Amino acid sequence: MNDLPLTTPVLPGSAPGANLPEYTVSELSLALKRSVEENFSHVRVRGEISGFKRHGSGHCYFALKDAEAVLDAVCWRQTAIRLPIKPEDGMEVVCTGRLTTYPGRSKYQLVIDSIALAGVGALLKILEDRRQRLAAEGLFAAERKKKLPYLPEVIGIVTSPSGAVLRDILHRLADRFPRRVLVWPVAVQGEGAAAQVAAAIEGFNRLAPGGRAPRPDLIIVARGGGSLEDLMAFNEEIVVRAAADSMIPLISAVGHETDITLIDFAADKRAPTPTAAAEMAVPVRAELFVEVSTLARRVMVCWQRGQEGRRNEFRAAVRALPAASELLAIPRQRLDGAASSLPRSLKANTHAHFRRFAATSARLTLRVLRGQVAQAKQRLTVSGERMTHSARSLLRNRRDRFAGLEVRLKASKLSNALAQRQTIARDRERAQRLAERARRALTMALQRLEARVTHSGQLLAALSYRSVLTRGFALVRDEHGLAVHAAASIGPGARLEVEFADGRVGATADADRPVATSPAKSVASEPKTVTPKRVAKPVGQGSLF
Secondary structure (H helix, E strand, O other), X not given: OXXXXXXXXXXXXXXXXXXXXXXXXXXXXXXXXXXXXXXXXXXXXXXXXXXXXXXXXXXXXXXXXXXXXXXXXXXOHHHHOOOOOOOOOOOEEEEEEEEEEEXXXXXXXXXXXXXXXXXHHHHHHHHHHHHHHHHHOOOOOHHHOOOOOOOOOEEEEEEOOOOHHHHHHHHXXXXXXXXXXXXXXXXXXXXXXXXXXXXXXXXXXXXXXXXXXXXXXXXXXXXXXXXXXXXXXXXXXXXXXXXXXXXXXXXXXXXXXOOXXXXXXXXXXXXXOHHHHHXXXXXXXXXXXXXXXXXXXXXXXXXXXXXXXXXHHHHHHHHHOOXXXXXXXXXXXXXXXXXXXXXXXXXXXXXXXXXXXXXXXXXXXXXXXXXXXXXXXXHHHHHHHHHHHHHHHHHHHHHHHHHHHHHHHHHHHHHHHHHHXXXXXXXXXXXXXXXXXXXXXXXXXXXXXXXXXXXXXXXXXXXXXXXXXXXXXXXXXXXXXXXXXXXXXXXXXXXXXXXXXXXXXXXXXXXXXXXXXXXXXXXXXXXXOEOOOOOOOOOOOOOOO
């Protein structure tokens, strides 16, 4: 279809527009679409994103606006997943694409192929807004930061394996204090770099202590210098959150000393360069040896001084203490006095005990003993009566209890017997049903087997060669009982046996026999089977069941 003409001449004497061609709405929309796409097949448009919306299919719809106009834009899913930036409302961008029309709503729109920020100022504003939003969540708070280990056993490094940063860190660690290093290779710029860095940090944190891969005591996220766009992977929110959530202390060493990224605020420590990160991670081994030697020497001097002071104190205490003979003089004298007074004390103690026993024996008269015996008998009688009463009460209570238990036992026995009878009746009925089903199943199985045997017998009779003999054919056998398939195999005067349907007849081959023709391939190919001399007539087989 050609493009529509912009003007049409008017013939004299006709109404204006009477000779204009008629077009359908679809034809007119298609002509406009072709005109717009041919004239604006590749354009760059600068504007502010407004009304950004990502559809469930992955397509993005928004508008580019400035102070005087608004342009609708669409970014298809295949293009949206490759965009270097994440579009947001209020972002000033430069979009590259082509203009087209949407006939369904009579409007034109920009189909975007790529999106770039309008300038560094806009990018810095986005980063500042993101920094303030993450700081408001508390991701950069000082109380969240962890103390770096003094001497980590294992150091995890997240960086590019092909850059010079890794070699600088390894070289600095080897110079200062060699440690075991685990390297998680990632892309440090471009599409997917932020996701790889975040996955590396989370992967180090998921390593179990004591596993095949040791869990790092310290993580270093490093990258060399570059432009602001090159360092954008370390400004992404996914990387900042991964660094803030890391349970392992983390050092950020991204770019040069003047480069600031958002991961520097979330990390536990920021290093101006990757080499400085290695210096923060481990101390100098030689200096540590010197410091340990100095401390050991100071400890030995302090110990020697302490020992010398204690030795002097002990000597002074020894000089101040009296002699052992002087300390034991008074106790020895007290012991001698006690030993001399011991016999007199024993005699006095014996006389005192004798007087006490005499006074006690004087009180033990016959009347007193009889009174005590009478009191004991009375107490025994009272105790016997009380025990008898208690025994009767206990026996009565036990008898009542046993009577109640007997009644309960009888009731339980009757109910249990009734339940058992019902169970037995149900089991008997179930057994009868199962026996009936078994009889029916056995009968059906026997019928099926009998039918199969009958069918097999009929098939055997139909396939037997004896049915062929009943139709007038005969089977010729040689003197060995083998079937003869060709006349050429019979010599002159050979003994033969001819089997008919009703019996067998002996025969002798004639010497003047005609020349035998070559047997058919089907007959020659039949295997020779050995059959007995006498074959009885087939007898019908009865039922096995």
